[in-house]
Amino acid sequence: MSEFERKNTTDHHKPTNIEREKVGRISGIVSKTVLLICVLAGLTACSPAVYHVNLKFEPTGQILKPEKSGPDFPVTVAMFNDIRKVDDTLVLGRVTTLNGDRIPILPRYKKATEAVTTCVREYLFNSGYNVSKDMPGWDLKEETIGKDRGRILIGGNIDELEIVCEKSFPAKTYQAKIKLTFVFANVPDKRIFYRSSVENSNSLQDVSFSEELLEKQINAVLSDALGSMFNDPKMKKIIEEGAQGKK
Numbered sequence: 001m002s003e004f005e006r007k008n009t010t011d012h013h014k015p016t017n018i019e020r021e022k023v024g025r026i027s028g029i030v031s032k033t034v035l036l037i038c039v040l041a042g043l044t045a046c047s048p049a050v051y052h053v054n055l056k057f058e059p060t061g062q063i064l065k066p067e068k069s070g071p072d073f074p075v076t077v078a079m080f081n082d083i084r085k086v087d088d089t090l091v092l093g094r095v096t097t098l099n100g101d102r103i104p105i106l107p108r109y110k111k112a113t114e115a116v117t118t119c120v121r122e123y124l125f126n127s128g129y130n131v132s133k134d135m136p137g138w139d140l141k142e143e144t145i146g147k148d149r150g151r152i153l154i155g156g157n158i159d160e161l162e163i164v165c166e167k168s169f170p171a172k173t174y175q176a177k178i179k180l181t182f183v184f185a186n187v188p189d190k191r192i193f194y195r196s197s198v199e200n201s202n203s204l205q206d207v208s209f210s211e212e213l214l215e216k217q218i219n220a221v222l223s224d225a226l227g228s229m230f231n232d233p234k235m236k237k238i239i240e241e242g243a244q245g246k247k
Contacts, residue, residue: 051095052108053163053215055115057122058223073243074150075129076187077121078138080180082113082158092218093163093176095209105163105214112161116180116222120154123226140183145190151243157181159197163218165209172209176217177201178225186242193242200225 082089089112093105107115117135125131136146138155145153160179165172177200184194200221206213229235 048103051103051105051211051214053092053105053211053218054108055092055110055112055119055222056219057119057226058219059126059227073130073152074132075124075152075154075239076132076134076136076149077117077124078149078153078155079135080113080116080120080156080158081139082111084112084158084160084162092161093165093214095165095167095214097167098169112158116158116161119222119226120156123230124154127230140192142185142190142192145185145187147187149187151187152239153185153187155183155185160199161218161222163214165214167209170207171205172207174204174206174213174217175201176203176221178218178221180225180229182229184239184242186245189245194238196229198225198229200228 090106091104092107092112094102095105096102109115110118114135121131121135130150132150134149136149138144138146138153140155140157157180159181160177162178163174163176165174179197179199181197182195183192185192202217202221204213204217
C-alpha cells in the first residue's frame with residue numbers, strides 16, 4: 001500500500017466549531033417544534049361531549065344556630081321554580097375550547113330545581129329548624145298554599161344559575177353567578193309575609209382545567225347566596241314573627 005493510500009485510510013474528518021453550532025441549532029429547533037406540537041395536541045385533543053358537576057351545599061362560613069334546639073314550628077321548603085332565560089334548563093353552563101367548541105355542563109345527580117331546594121332544606125336543618133321531608137310544588141301564590149305544609153312554607157325562583165369556563169392559553173377563566181328569589185308564607189293564614197332575593201358571583205383564573213374546579217365555583221356561589229339569605233339574626237326574627245300568624 002502506498003503512502004497516499006495509507007494516509008487516506010487512517011485520516012478522519014473532524015467537525016469544526018461552526019458545524020457543531022449549526023447542528024446544535026437545528027437540534028434545538030427540532031426539539032422546540034416537537035414540544036410545541038405535543039402541547040397543541042394536548043390542548044386540542046378530543047374533548048368530552050359533556051361535563052358534569054354535582055350541585056351541593058358546601059358551608060364556607062359559620063352557620064347561625066338558633067337558640068336552644070331551634071324553632072318548634074315545622075318548616076316546609078317547596079320545590080324552587082326554574083325561570084332562567086335559557087334554551088334548556090338542564091344546562092348549567094358551557095366550556096369554550098380553543099377551537100371554539102361550546103361543551104355543555106350538566107348536573108351530575110340532581111336538576112337545578114331539586115338541587116337548590118335540597119340545599120335550602122339542608123341549610124335550614126343545619127341551622128336548627130324543624131324541616132319537613134316534603135318538597136311540594138308551589139307557584140308562589142297565596143291561594144295555592146296547601147294546608148298540610150306545616151307552619152311556614154318557603155318557596156322561590158331560580159332567576160340565574162350558571163358556570164362558564166373559557167379554555168384560553170395558558171390560563172383558563174371560570175365564572176359563576178346565581179340569583180335566587182325567596183318567598184315566605186304563613187300556612188294556616190295562607191299569607192305571604194316576606195319576599196327577598198339574593199345574588200352572588202365569582203371568577204377564577206387557573207392554568208389547569210377540571211370538572212372539580214367547575215363544581216367548586218358554582219357550589220361556592222350557591223352556598224354563599226344561602227349564607228347571605230339565612231345567616232342573619234334579622235332573618236331568624238322575620239321567620240319567627242311570620243309564624244305567629246295574624247294579630
